[in-house]
Amino acid sequence: MSTSTGSQTQAGRTRTPAIELRGIGKRFPGVIANHDVDITIESGTIHALVGENGAGKSTLMKILYGVQRPDDGTITVEGQQVTLSTPADAIARGIGMVFQHFMLADNLTVLENVTLGAEKLHGIGDAARARIVEISEQYGFGLDPDELVETLGVGERQRVEILKVLYRGARIIILDEPTAVLVPQEVDALFDNLRLLREEGNTLIFISHKLDEVRAVADRITVIRRGTTVASVAPAEVTSRQLAELMVGSELPSPSTGESTVTDRVLLSVRDLTVRDAPTVPGQTVGRAVLADVSFDIHAGEVLGIAGVEGNGQTELVEALVGMRRPEQGSVHLADQDVSEWSTRRRREAGIGYVPEDRHRHGLLLDSPLWENRILGHQTRPPSVRGGWLDVRGSRKDSTRIVEQYDVRTPGIDTTARALSGGNQQKFIVGREMSGDPVLLVAAHPTRGVDVGAQAQIWQHVKDARREGLAVLLVSADLDELIGLSDTIRVMLRGRLVGDFDPQTVTPQELGSAMTGAGDEETAR
Amino acid sequence: MSVVRRAVVVLAAPVLALVVAGLIVSGLLLATGDDVAGFWRVMTTVPSERSIVAIMNQSTILYVSGVAAAIGFRMNLFNIGVEGQYRLGGFAAGAFAGQAWLPGYLNTVVAILVAMLVGALWAGIAGVLRAYRGVSEVISTIMLNAIAGSLIGYLIKRWGESTGNATNTKAMPEGSRIGTVAVFPDSPVELYGLGLLAVVVGVGFWVLLNRTRFGFDLRATGASESAAVASGVDTRRMIVVTMLVSGGVAGLIGLPVMFSQSYNYGSSFQTGLGFTGIAVALLGRNHPVGIAFGALVFAYLSQQANLLNIQAGISPDIIEATQGIIVLAVVIAYVVVRRYRVRQEQAQVARQLDDAPPGAAPASAATPAGGAR
Numbered sequence: 090m091s092t093s094t095g096s097q098t099q100a101g102r103t104r105t106p107a108i109e110l111r112g113i114g115k116r117f118p119g120v121i122a123n124h125d126v127d128i129t130i131e132s133g134t135i136h137a138l139v140g141e142n143g144a145g146k147s148t149l150m151k152i153l154y155g156v157q158r159p160d161d162g163t164i165t166v167e168g169q170q171v172t173l174s175t176p177a178d179a180i181a182r183g184i185g186m187v188f189q190h191f192m193l194a195d196n197l198t199v200l201e202n203v204t205l206g207a208e209k210l211h212g213i214g215d216a217a218r219a220r221i222v223e224i225s226e227q228y229g230f231g232l233d234p235d236e237l238v239e240t241l242g243v244g245e246r247q248r249v250e251i252l253k254v255l256y257r258g259a260r261i262i263i264l265d266e267p268t269a270v271l272v273p274q275e276v277d278a279l280f281d282n283l284r285l286l287r288e289e290g291n292t293l294i295f296i297s298h299k300l301d302e303v304r305a306v307a308d309r310i311t312v313i314r315r316g317t318t319v320a321s322v323a324p325a326e327v328t329s330r331q332l333a334e335l336m337v338g339s340e341l342p343s344p345s346t347g348e349s350t351v352t353d354r355v356l357l358s359v360r361d362l363t364v365r366d367a368p369t370v371p372g373q374t375v376g377r378a379v380l381a382d383v384s385f386d387i388h389a390g391e392v393l394g395i396a397g398v399e400g401n402g403q404t405e406l407v408e409a410l411v412g413m414r415r416p417e418q419g420s421v422h423l424a425d426q427d428v429s430e431w432s433t434r435r436r437r438e439a440g441i442g443y444v445p446e447d448r449h450r451h452g453l454l455l456d457s458p459l460w461e462n463r464i465l466g467h468q469t470r471p472p473s474v475r476g477g478w479l480d481v482r483g484s485r486k487d488s489t490r491i492v493e494q495y496d497v498r499t500p501g502i503d504t505t506a507r508a509l510s511g512g513n514q515q516k517f518i519v520g521r522e523m524s525g526d527p528v529l530l531v532a533a534h535p536t537r538g539v540d541v542g543a544q545a546q547i548w549q550h551v552k553d554a555r556r557e558g559l560a561v562l563l564v565s566a567d568l569d570e571l572i573g574l575s576d577t578i579r580v581m582l583r584g585r586l587v588g589d590f591d592p593q594t595v596t597p598q599e600l601g602s603a604m605t606g607a608g609d610e611e612t613a614r
Numbered sequence: 615m616s617v618v619r620r621a622v623v624v625l626a627a628p629v630l631a632l633v634v635a636g637l638i639v640s641g642l643l644l645a646t647g648d649d650v651a652g653f654w655r656v657m658t659t660v661p662s663e664r665s666i667v668a669i670m671n672q673s674t675i676l677y678v679s680g681v682a683a684a685i686g687f688r689m690n691l692f693n694i695g696v697e698g699q700y701r702l703g704g705f706a707a708g709a710f711a712g713q714a715w716l717p718g719y720l721n722t723v724v725a726i727l728v729a730m731l732v733g734a735l736w737a738g739i740a741g742v743l744r745a746y747r748g749v750s751e752v753i754s755t756i757m758l759n760a761i762a763g764s765l766i767g768y769l770i771k772r773w774g775e776s777t778g779n780a781t782n783t784k785a786m787p788e789g790s791r792i793g794t795v796a797v798f799p800d801s802p803v804e805l806y807g808l809g810l811l812a813v814v815v816g817v818g819f820w821v822l823l824n825r826t827r828f829g830f831d832l833r834a835t836g837a838s839e840s841a842a843v844a845s846g847v848d849t850r851r852m853i854v855v856t857m858l859v860s861g862g863v864a865g866l867i868g869l870p871v872m873f874s875q876s877y878n879y880g881s882s883f884q885t886g887l888g889f890t891g892i893a894v895a896l897l898g899r900n901h902p903v904g905i906a907f908g909a910l911v912f913a914y915l916s917q918q919a920n921l922l923n924i925q926a927g928i929s930p931d932i933i934e935a936t937q938g939i940i941v942l943a944v945v946i947a948y949v950v951v952r953r954y955r956v957r958q959e960q961a962q963v964a965r966q967l968d969d970a971p972p973g974a975a976p977a978s979a980a981t982p983a984g985g986a987r
């Protein structure tokens with residue numbers, strides 16, 4: 090695709106900028122999330138926002154969308170200074186936002202989801218359907234208004250979210266980490282959509298931690314460091330490395346490549362694991378097999394990477410391993426014990442660490458302080474619990490350790506989990522699950538939403554533990570992570586494990602085609 | 615924040631709620647053409663010594679009831695059945711104590727355990743239905759309340775003894791009764807000995823919630839069931855156990871009066887305490903100290919209400935309306951005060967930033983701004 094033409098053509102014109110933020114400041118208890126932020130976003134461009142975890146990117150975008158009120162500064166939209174107190178104000182100004190956590194009702198159709206709360210625009214009938222089809226065709230979304238959202242994949246859901254804001258008349262669209270949940274092919278599709286949107290004169294603002302992507306698609310990149318804007322650059326002027334250094338304010342640690350630590354001791358052995366959905370069609374007694382006859386071994390000191398487009402059974406595999414989901418058949422052995430019938434608690438006690446895919450739903454008590462979150466999942470083990478009693482001091486002390494070792498940016502361990510930025514929440518969870526010397530780490534997207542610097546740190550922690558004999562099941566949408574960390578990579582497609590790749594030799598393209606089932610010689614089996 | 619400021623902020627919500635509720639009630643009385651001034655005169659008269667003791671007695675009982683309800687609430691279990699649980703528990707304890715199978719205080723202790731056990735089992739039915747059959751505990755406990763009432767009526771007719779036109783369980787022997795504690799030398803009303811149970815229950819509730827693994831699991835399940843499951847909590851088991859604990863505490867509600875005053879279970883047994891306990895728990899935000907405050911307010915209001923009719927010609931029913939209004943006002947006031955507090959804290963961060971030398975500002979961003987909490 091033509092990346093550079095867009096920026097060149099835009100640069101020549103002098104139009105009123107879509108957005109001008111001047112001197113924006115926002116404070117939370119104990120934290121200055123934004124101060125003296127100055128950004129100019131030209132109309133009809135793709136503008137990227139990058140910065141470390143906790144730098145204040147999401148906060149800034151929430152201010153622009155009227156979710157949060159700034160303490161200082163002015164917002165100018167298309168030449169007019171405005172006050173945005175609610176998202177409705179923002180939408181009235183043509184600003185829409187797609188949050189990282191999708192806000193769609195699963196059991197409703199695309200049409201119903203899109204019209205929900207916007208019935209006044211085109212009703213909920215044929216006029217609305219026509220409009221949806223029109224938008225979908227205009228931008229190549231390929232969405233069927235009558236399809237149920239629960240049957241859609243992640244990429245499609247994201248397009249529904251974008252359609253939702255377009256439907257409401259947005260011309261300026263904010264996307265908070267839209268690519269974190271996508272595999273590379275979907276990212277490319279998303280970027281094609283974004284370019285089409287730009288062609289039509291829309292303005293796009295997006296946040297991402299993946300600097301190569303940012304440079305590929307953005308016309309302009311603004312770097313935020315510690316709450317304020319430190320640079321605004323054109324993608325052609327910088328390398329990803331320079332960008333990262335701008336973000337951090339110093340040089341990045343270079344991740345070291347270690348040699349293999351795989352032992353011949355089988356630590357996790359899974360045989361013929363089959364998981365079925367609850368039947369959705371009335372009258373049917375068995376549901377669809379979301380996981381079919383999955384078998385594999387992981388040795389001590391080995392990282393097994395699972396690649397795949399989201400929704401192909403990875404979630405079910407992970408949940409079956411930690412005991413949250415009952416498999417229909419199959420066995421799970423941990424070391425030489427059959428743990429198939431064990432409860433989640435027992436498995437965790439046996440040394441299974443679990444980094445969940447959805448950190449808000451499964452990983453945190455959002456309104457509890459960090460030190461209480463340290464206890465979660467470790468309710469029966471020191472240092473947070475002794476016997477039936479909580480060990481408050483032990484838990485606080487160990488929380489402080491996690492905060493330091495994993496560089497969690499927080500005012501303190503009494504801060505609630507909700508007040509942390511997404512990436513910092515993730516760092517805390519990884520730190521917690523790596524505590525207490527787990528023997529097996531079941532990690533779904535362990536560095537999702539984490540900035541490049543912290544990502545390298547987490548990888549290093551995993552590598553260190555692996556050297557000590559930790560076995561890891563790594564599910565990730567990030568192919569660099571899979572290739573960089575895994576000893577073996579398997580691809581998951583429609584509930585089955587297909588393909589077996591050596592990370593030393595595999596290319597992202599090969600993985601990509603196996604993930605979509607294009608490399609058919611492997612999927613045939 | 616200084617200790618004083620903190621205390622002010624903590625007290626702000628309930629006080630604000632009481633003020634608002636007072637205004638609404640005044641408006642209500644004005645609209646119905648009642649004597650508003652008279653209402654306030656009665657409500658603000660300093661209670662007599664006798665009334666003070668009555669208020670203390672009533673608050674201890676309401677406190678236990680509030681805690682019983684709060685245990686379930688902390689896990690999002692809406693145990694409406696405290697009412698049935700404490701009545702059945704009280705009945706069982708009364709019937710048991712009356713039999714005098716055991717000597718002296720041993721009889722008392724075992725009777726207390728019987729009350730807890732029966733309360734727990736009655737609540738446990740709802741717990742099991744919810745955990746293993748998915749029956750909403752709201753529905754099942756309401757039905758269990760009705761069944762408890764009829765069951766007691768039946769059993770008491772069948773085996774109770776009649777005194778005049780009332781039927782009671784047999785009176786318990788002298789040696790098993792619990793004395794009262796005099797607060798004022800001349801007051802004819804004294805504190806129920808078993809009122810002390812409220813202190814035990816309060817401390818126990820706090821310790822259970824904040825210091826035990828069970829309490830952590832309970833709070834975690836209430837805060838996020840999905841996260842609790844992922845952390846290894848067996849939510850079904852938690853539902854059953856929590857209902858058992860809640861019902862066990864509920865079983866205690868009727869005991870102070872029974873062991874220090876009526877000595878049997880009969881028509882004098884106070885009903886409705888379980889429902890009031892729900893309101894008290896809401897008022898106290900399910901917090902051990904908050905519930906004590908709520909219990910005190912409710913007990914004070916009902917005690918003063920006794921004088922309303924005589925001294926101001928107002929129906930005491932207005933007090934029940936007042937109690938309802940207070941609960942609503944509290945819910946709103948907490949939201950208001952929380953917003954205010956967050957704004958205050960932000961302003962404080964801002965001030966610290968302004969005081970700092972200009973160059974220091976960016977460095978302190980996103981790092982601990984010490985002492986802000």
Ligand SMILES: Nc1ncnc2c1ncn2[C@@H]1O[C@H](COP(=O)(O)OP(=O)(O)OP(=O)(O)O)[C@@H](O)[C@H]1O
Pocket residue numbers: 117118120121122140141142143144145146147148149498499507508509510511512513538540980
């Ligand atoms: N509701 C809140 N209450 C208190 N503090 C908050 C709140 N929201 C954000 N913060 C704080 O503001 C700072 C900026 O957070 P923000 O979410 O904007 O970061 P971010 O740049 O989006 O980071 P990430 O890349 O991790 O998502 C963080 O230090 C965070 O702890």
Ligand SMILES: [Mg+2]
Pocket residue numbers: 146147148510511512
């Ligand atoms: Mg963010």
